[in-house]
Amino acid sequence: xxxxxxxxxxxxxxxxxxxxxxxxxxxxxxxxxxxxxxxSNPKAVILLWMNGGPSTIDLWDLKPxxxxxxxxxxxxxxxxxxxxxxxxPQLARLGSxxxxxxxxxxxxxxxxxxxxxxxxxxTPQGAIKFPSLGSLVAHEGDQAAQDIxxxxxxxxxxxxxxxxxxxxxxxxxxxxxxxxRGASGAELTVADLSTPANVSTGDRLRxxxxxxxxxDHSSLSPRFDVVxxxxxxxxxxxxxxxxxxxxxxxxxxxxESMRKxxxxxxxxxxxxxxxxxxxxxxxxxxxxxxxxxxxxxxFDRVKExxxxxxQGFAALLDDLKSRGLLQDTLxxxxxxxxxxxxxxxxxxxxxxxxxxxxxxxxxGIRGGQVxxxxxxxxxxxxSKPTRTCDLMATIFQSIGLDPMKQNMSNVSxxxxxxxxxGQPIEALL
Amino acid sequence: MTxxxxxxxxxxxxxxxxxxxxxxxxRPQELSKQxxxxxxxxxxxxxxxxxxxxxxxxxxxxxxxxxxxTVAEVRQFLDDxxxxxxxxxxxxxxxxxxxxxxxxxxxxxxxxxxxDTPEYxxxxxxxxxxxxxxxxxxxxxxxxVQAVITWDDDSSSPRGLDPRGFYHANDSRPANLAASxxxxxxxxxxxxxxxxxxxxxxxxxxxxxxxxAFFVDSPHDxxxxxxxxxxxxxxxxxxxQPRFLTAATKPTGAEYPDxxxxxxxxxxxxxxxxxxxxxxxxxxxxxxxFFGHAIVEPIDDLSGTTAQxxxxxxxxxxLAQTFIDSGYDxxxxxxxxxxxxxxxxxxxxxxxxxxxxxxAAGVSLGKVRGLTGEQLYDSxxxxxxxxxxxxxxxxxxxxxxxxxxxxKFYVERPHQAERSISQALAMMNGAFVNDLSSVEHxxxxxxxxxxxxxxxxEQIDTVFLAVLGRHATGDEMAAVNDRFKSHQGIGLExxxxxxxxxxxxxxxxxxxx
Numbered sequence: 019x020x021x022x023x024x025x026x027x028x029x030x031x032x033x034x035x036x037x038x039x040x041x042x043x044x045x046x047x048x049x050x051x052x053x054x055x056x057x058s059n060p061k062a063v064i065l066l067w068m069n070g071g072p073s074t075i076d077l078w079d080l081k082p083x084x085x086x087x088x089x090x091x092x093x094x095x096x097x098x099x100x101x102x103x104x105x106x107p108q109l110a111r112l113g114s115x116x117x118x119x120x121x122x123x124x125x126x127x128x129x130x131x132x133x134x135x136x137x138x139x140x141t142p143q144g145a146i147k148f149p150s151l152g153s154l155v156a157h158e159g160d161q162a163a164q165d166i167x168x169x170x171x172x173x174x175x176x177x178x179x180x181x182x183x184x185x186x187x188x189x190x191x192x193x194x195x196x197x198x199r200g201a202s203g204a205e206l207t208v209a210d211l212s213t214p215a216n217v218s219t220g221d222r223l224r225x226x227x228x229x230x231x232x233x234d235h236s237s238l239s240p241r242f243d244v245v246x247x248x249x250x251x252x253x254x255x256x257x258x259x260x261x262x263x264x265x266x267x268x269x270x271x272x273x274e275s276m277r278k279x280x281x282x283x284x285x286x287x288x289x290x291x292x293x294x295x296x297x298x299x300x301x302x303x304x305x306x307x308x309x310x311x312x313x314x315x316x317f318d319r320v321k322e323x324x325x326x327x328x329q330g331f332a333a334l335l336d337d338l339k340s341r342g343l344l345q346d347t348l349x350x351x352x353x354x355x356x357x358x359x360x361x362x363x364x365x366x367x368x369x370x371x372x373x374x375x376x377x378x379x380x381x382g383i384r385g386g387q388v389x390x391x392x393x394x395x396x397x398x399x400x401s402k403p404t405r406t407c408d409l410m411a412t413i414f415q416s417i418g419l420d421p422m423k424q425n426m427s428n429v430s431x432x433x434x435x436x437x438x439x440g441q442p443i444e445a446l447l
Numbered sequence: 448m449t450x451x452x453x454x455x456x457x458x459x460x461x462x463x464x465x466x467x468x469x470x471x472x473x474r475p476q477e478l479s480k481q482x483x484x485x486x487x488x489x490x491x492x493x494x495x496x497x498x499x500x501x502x503x504x505x506x507x508x509x510x511x512x513x514x515x516x517t518v519a520e521v522r523q524f525l526d527d528x529x530x531x532x533x534x535x536x537x538x539x540x541x542x543x544x545x546x547x548x549x550x551x552x553x554x555x556x557x558x559x560x561x562x563d564t565p566e567y568x569x570x571x572x573x574x575x576x577x578x579x580x581x582x583x584x585x586x587x588x589x590x591x592v593q594a595v596i597t598w599d600d601d602s603s604s605p606r607g608l609d610p611r612g613f614y615h616a617n618d619s620r621p622a623n624l625a626a627s628x629x630x631x632x633x634x635x636x637x638x639x640x641x642x643x644x645x646x647x648x649x650x651x652x653x654x655x656x657x658x659x660a661f662f663v664d665s666p667h668d669x670x671x672x673x674x675x676x677x678x679x680x681x682x683x684x685x686x687x688q689p690r691f692l693t694a695a696t697k698p699t700g701a702e703y704p705d706x707x708x709x710x711x712x713x714x715x716x717x718x719x720x721x722x723x724x725x726x727x728x729x730x731x732x733x734x735x736x737f738f739g740h741a742i743v744e745p746i747d748d749l750s751g752t753t754a755q756x757x758x759x760x761x762x763x764x765x766l767a768q769t770f771i772d773s774g775y776d777x778x779x780x781x782x783x784x785x786x787x788x789x790x791x792x793x794x795x796x797x798x799x800x801x802x803x804x805x806x807a808a809g810v811s812l813g814k815v816r817g818l819t820g821e822q823l824y825d826s827x828x829x830x831x832x833x834x835x836x837x838x839x840x841x842x843x844x845x846x847x848x849x850x851x852x853x854x855k856f857y858v859e860r861p862h863q864a865e866r867s868i869s870q871a872l873a874m875m876n877g878a879f880v881n882d883l884s885s886v887e888h889x890x891x892x893x894x895x896x897x898x899x900x901x902x903x904x905e906q907i908d909t910v911f912l913a914v915l916g917r918h919a920t921g922d923e924m925a926a927v928n929d930r931f932k933s934h935q936g937i938g939l940e941x942x943x944x945x946x947x948x949x950x951x952x953x954x955x956x957x958x959x960x
Contacts, residue, residue, distance in 0.1 A: 064766070093793075125639075125642060126638075126639065126642060127641055127642035128626065128639070128641055128642070129636045130638070131639065142745075143746070145743075145744065148668065167868060175564070179859070179865070179867070180863070180865035181865065184816070186866070186867075188863040189865055189867060191867070191868050191869065192867065194867055208869070208872070209869065209872065209873065209877075210869075210872040210875070210877045211872060211875035211876070211878065212475075213876050214876060214878060214881050214882070220937075221945070224930075224934060224937075225938050225945045225946050225948045225949055226954075228930055228946065228948075229948075229949040229952050229953060230943055230950040231926050232926070232927075232949055232950070232953055232954060233954075235920065235922045235923050235926060235954065236954065236955060237795050237955075238794075238795065238815065238954050238955050238958065238960060240732075241813075242794075242958075242959055243863075244816060244817045244863075244864055244865075244866075244954075245815060245954040245958060247817075247864070247865040248817075248866040248867045248871075248957050248958070249954060250866075251865075251866035251867055251868050251870065251871040252866075252871045252874075252875070252952065254868050254871070255868045255871035255872045255875060256875075258868060259872075259876075263807060264534060285745070313618075314872040359679065361680065365479070368681055369642075369681075370682075371642060372682075378624040388849075397682070408752045413683050434765050441502075443477070
């Protein structure tokens with residue numbers, strides 16, 4: 019049986035304001051205990067999102083010797099037969115820790131549609147508000163007991179900005195303003211997490227008390243979705259402001275050597291933040307690396323991006339492993355599609371969903387595997403093609419969730435975690 | 448036909464020196480009646496409880512001007528005893544400078560949504576400035592679309608007031624331009640057809656690339672003559688030439704001396720094609736601006752199955768026909784909508800059952816919507832007694848603070864807006880809101896605090912008028928008054944600042960209801 023527990027809004031507001039002056043509230047531990055018996059937490063997911071559609075023919079499935087291959091060379095990994103790009107040397111060293119799916123074959127070649135399908139597992143259908151993978155995983159986890167949002171997006175802009183039919187509680191919390199118009203980018207801090215210097219604790223408490231009281235008199239009740247989301251966001255923001263929660267986002271608490279290992283790119287630091295968050299019970303963290311839409315000058319750009327990816331991803335694998343967290347954390351590395359095997363007139367590659375690769379590691383995934391095979395020119399998947407629904411089924415199964423589990427959607431129709439057509443990739447489980 | 452006839456009568460009436468305001472009021476009211484008859488039919492009375500004056504003014508101001516009304520505007524409107532005060536308020540707003548700026552943002556967001564992403568943010572300003580100028584001059588809607596589709600780099604005006612942003616936002620790539628032009632101007636979604644044929648979809652992959660071919664520059668053959676351009680479907684050997692989407696016919700003429708000629712023909716076809724996609728799309732998007740939900744959803748899928756069914760499709764067809772007959776008059780359509788009973792329905796009926804009302808046609812009325820970033824920023828300033836920012840002539844942009852705030856509070860569709868934690872943090876702890884919560888930066892609070900002739904109740908009530916556009920209720924007044932008394936020690940200014948902060952962080956200020 020699944021018990022739905024909601025923190026009463028007004029209590030949360032009061033509790034949060036009380037927490038600021040050091041009271042511990044009585045309901046939180048009780049709530050945590052209650053949820054623990056009702057739910058078993060699934061494993062965590064870290065999605066390394068290669069935004070724009072990575073040229074996987076230049077990363078994970080090279081075609082040396084063919085015209086489509088481009089200038090990159092392959093290097094060996096500890097796994098016989100698993101060879102990857104020369105620009106991923108750290109990952110090559112860790113080849114037995116991850117597996118490559120070389121048989122991805124999808125249908126959407128438009129960025130926004132492909133992103134939607136890749137992150138929700140479903141093709142857009144009428145009015146159904148499909149939630150993303152992160153929201154689904156967060157929803158299965160033990161949300162109410164923690165102050166940190168259980169689904170965090172780092173460094174870009176999430177494809178589905180809300181929580182879909184699961185509601186705003188499961189919406190991604192976005193760290194870093196890199197995906198915003200007019201913002202400078204690389205800072206991975208949470209803006210406005212504390213009160214401004216000229217506002218005292220007394221000021222804050224008075225204001226919160228007044229806000230709480232005026233809410234009680236409001237004629238606009240949380241029956242309206244939009245109103246509910248505003249009140250809920252306010253309450254969750256207050257929870258996040260508690261010092262214990264806020265410190266999760268403080269990378270300054272990490273040793274300099276650790277920060278260096280991940281690389282000083284915002285992607286690398288985002289991977290480090292992902293580890294800190296997963297350690298604290300966050301269920302899903304997306305870390306975006308943008309710039310893969312290489313219609314021109316593909317090889318210079320992919321080389322540079324590969325180096326950023328290599329350092330962050332490899333450091334994450336090393337770090338999670340040494341902390342004993344890798345077995346409970348799934349890492350997924352992919353973008354919305356691959357890129358054309360043929361090279362265009364601007365040394366670029368265009369959108370290509372028909373044959374591409376992605377990488378899985380950790381949790382219930384067997385490492386050191388290569389799934390599927392593409393033709394010598396890279397244009398055709400020669401083994402059984404892997405569809406998005408197959409990948410989703412694999413992901414859910416590997417973190418201990420039944421892909422066939424249903425949630426009620428906004429159109430009053432139950433929707434399964436993964437499209438029921440999907441067949442998990444047995445070789446990886 | 449009816450409207451042409453009315454237009455004719457009205458123009459005669461104007462020649463006869465009938466009062467001007469009477470002439471412009473009449474036609475929109477006919478349109479309002481058409482909307483209400485279609486929606487409510489015979490038995491819709493119980494869904495029609497209208498919003499009270501304060502709620503209506505706030506809703507209207509947010510939708511037409513992009514900001515809440517000022518204290519003065521609220522007081523004046525509430526005190527006005529005239530029967531036609533709602534019509535007069537609409538007219539005042541349409542005549543104001545804020546209206547074209549607000550609508551320019553609306554059309555830009557619909558047509559060039561890429562400009563809301565960091566990659567293409569730079570194109571927003573130029574495109575909106577161009578739109579402001581057109582809307583100020585009351586350019587017809589069909590001419591606006593034509594100007595975008597047929598824009599030519601050679602004809603750019605020196606000040607850069609042109610729609611080139613549409614091309615930049617699409618990287619000037621034929622495939623992107625085809626997908627964006629059909630979505631923005633026809634409400635047709637061709638994204639899937641770009642890569643594959645879908646068994647149930649109306650549009651094929653070939654049709655997508657035939658549309659894209661209109662945006663390819665015409666090549667010259669060996670003799671220097673211009674040829675019909677072709678474009679190859681990627682990774683295939685199929686070459687496509689331009690064909691009009693719904694008609695599958697070729698552009699006319701064997702030669703194309705002007706590089707823009709093909710796109711001129713494309714625009715002509717868009718205006719003439721028999722299914723009225725252009726007008727239906729315009730009406731559907733404008734409707735969504737005022738009601739949240741579009742008449743037909745998804746908003747960019749007018750060729751999909753939901754667009755073919757039910758009374759909703761009929762309503763959209765009717766309004767589209769009226770729009771065409773009016774000479775693509777945007778302001779007439781806007782007036783017709785905001786003066787309809789349908790638009791004026793209360794979201795929260797006074798004593799009755801809570802909305803939103805859902806009519807037989809399945810159209811939702813009285814929907815509570817979130818605010819766009821622009822609305823929120825400009826409303827915060829208005830509430831604080833500050834003018835909305837307008838730096839350059841004809842522009843509502845140019846302020847870095849505003850741009851950053853707007854980006855942070857971006858919502859795709861206001862009726863489905865979900866406030867995020869980051870946004871809540873910015874509202875509670877951000878410098879902008881906190882500055883406005885002190886008398887040093889808040890002119891309204893400063894003037895209330897320095898008005899000794901106001902009673903404590905009047906001071907509190909003025910803050911409610913400024914922030915929420917209505918008087919405080921008895922309960923609210925008692926609660927706030929008690930708080931002020933118990934915190935007397937911190938002083939009036941601090942208490943007023945607290946009240947402002949609490950009100951702008953509450954759901955009523957943050958929604959359009």
